[in-house]
Amino acid sequence: MSKTTLKTRPWCPFCGQDVGRPQYPDERKLGEFALGSCECAAVYASDPTGFNIGAAMVECLVYACNDNWELAWDLLPDQDYLTGRIEDYDEITHQVVEKRNLDGRIIRGVLYFIRLQESLGELTARFNQQRKSPAAESGGAQVKIQVEEKPDPQRIRKKANKNLVREMVQDSDIEGLVALSFDDKKTLRLLQRQLYEPDEVRRWAIAALIGEVGSRVATRKPGMVSDLLHLLFEACSDSASSNWGAVESIGFIIAGRPDIYGSFTRYLLAYISDPSTCVQVLWALGTIAERRPDLVRNTSFYQLVGLLDSPVAAVKGHMLRILGRLKAKEVAGKIRMLQEDKTPVIIFENGRPVETSIGALAGEAMQSMES
Secondary structure, eight states, rough: OOOOOOOEBBBOTTTTTTOOBBOOSOOSSSSEEEEEOTTTTEEEEEOOOOOHHHHHHHHHHHHHHTOOOOHHOOOOOOTTTEEEEEEEEETTTTEEESSSTTTEEEEEEEEEEESSOOOOOHHHHHHHHHHHHHTSOSGGOOOEEEEEOOOOOOOOOOOOOHHHHHHHHTTTOOHHHHHHHHHHHHHHHHHHHHHOOOOOHHHEEEEEEHHHHHHTTTTOOOHHHHHHHHHHHHHHHOOTSSOOHHHHHHHHHHHHHHHHHHGGGGGGGGGSSTTHHHHHHHHHHHHHHHHHHHHHHTGGGGGGGGGOSSSOOHHHHHEEEHHHHHTTTTGGHHHHHHOOOOOOOEEEEEEOOOOHHHHHHHHHHHHHHOO
């Protein structure tokens, strides 16, 4: 009797979302590969045989560069773009077939993914500047993301365990946790368990540490961090499990690498109606808005403006924090009226509590809008 064939929809290794069926371009340049793009800005090419991955990589990179061949050849892996791949892909049914056999057909296809580290416009501008000034440096100073050094393949790999991870967290050993994550993929999962901490201040500090470790690991293993995000969202949705620190960790991870995980922002709104996570969701949105206000504006966030009238000071304070960072002048009148409110509130910044007031937050919001 044949074994059951396991089939799943293909997903993006960078953000974890399902991806659509790749399509052949109207004007086929190489005439060999179907192409597609993910919401997180990654692009992908399908090699149905699995034997032409080199050619698929080239076409995918050129596609990411909007058919600019000169720019594509100028880019460097890891520094300018990240790569990923999904194997056992069947182009005909648009499925990943784990058993590599479907109705008597052998499945060997590969989806090859590329995600630019900077926007295409920024890369093009840097490329053009380098051509005008051949003596200029390679542009490393302009690269916003510092890619982690590639681990030595000859190193002795460490095994992660809960005691080792707990000790590293207590020592705030970020370097050690990043290295351990590359050695053992269980590290991030064990790191999540450290969030089960009854002390709120300590829990916020651990969430900030998870965000920093995740941001650095994502420079080489974005799929690993994407898996952690899915686990954190599952913890938020599962009423039978503890979600301590989950929303906070999600916020830190997205804010640390909004270029890769920004598409997860809209899912945070699913937890806004729960009193146990409302403040944390607003904090996460405000933290993301500091770096990428467009990600928050592109959600249905403005339906929440009524929370400015909330009797809960923390809710009102976090709304002011977000609206100021969004420069939401459409509610400036309402915010201005709150500048005399002396109600105290605590806002966590970088994992540490900061004592402030509703009036001070309203003043900061107004100053942001007027600047």
